[in-house]
Amino acid sequence: xxxxxxxxxxxxxxxxxxxxxxxxxxxxxxxxxxxxxxxxxxxxxxxxxxxxxxxxxxxxxxxxxxxxxxxxxxxxxxxxxxxxxxxx
Numbered sequence: 001x002x003x004x005x006x007x008x009x010x011x012x013x014x015x016x017x018x019x020x021x022x023x024x025x026x027x028x029x030x031x032x033x034x035x036x037x038x039x040x041x042x043x044x045x046x047x048x049x050x051x052x053x054x055x056x057x058x059x060x061x062x063x064x065x066x067x068x069x070x071x072x073x074x075x076x077x078x079x080x081x082x083x084x085x086x087x088x
Contacts, residue, residue: 010034013064015050017041021073022061028076032085 012034016022018041029036039045041060054062059072070076080086 010065011037013037013039015039015041015045015054015060015062017060019060021059025061025063025073025076 010029010032012029014022014025014029014036016026016038026036026038041047041050050062051058061073063070063073063076065076065079070079
């Protein structure tokens with residue numbers, strides 16, 4: 001982890017159903033000192049609206065960083081590695 005100012009001020013949106021991957025994503029961004037907005041299934045959105053937004057085969061969690069939708073936790077880890085936030 002770099003700990004630079006760009007990483008520390010990342011704004012992250014996580015669409016979660018409370019599964020283990022969602023908890024891992026939240027923990028990851030907490031460790032990067034990101035500002036996290038968490039939307040929870042059946043509290044903030046329905047399964048139908050999730051599928052409408054991200055597709056019927058979309059996995060939880062779905063993650064956006066800034067204004068860019070990144071995708072699943074796996075997609076996000078690849079994105080962070082590619083952008084030098086950390087080395088996997």
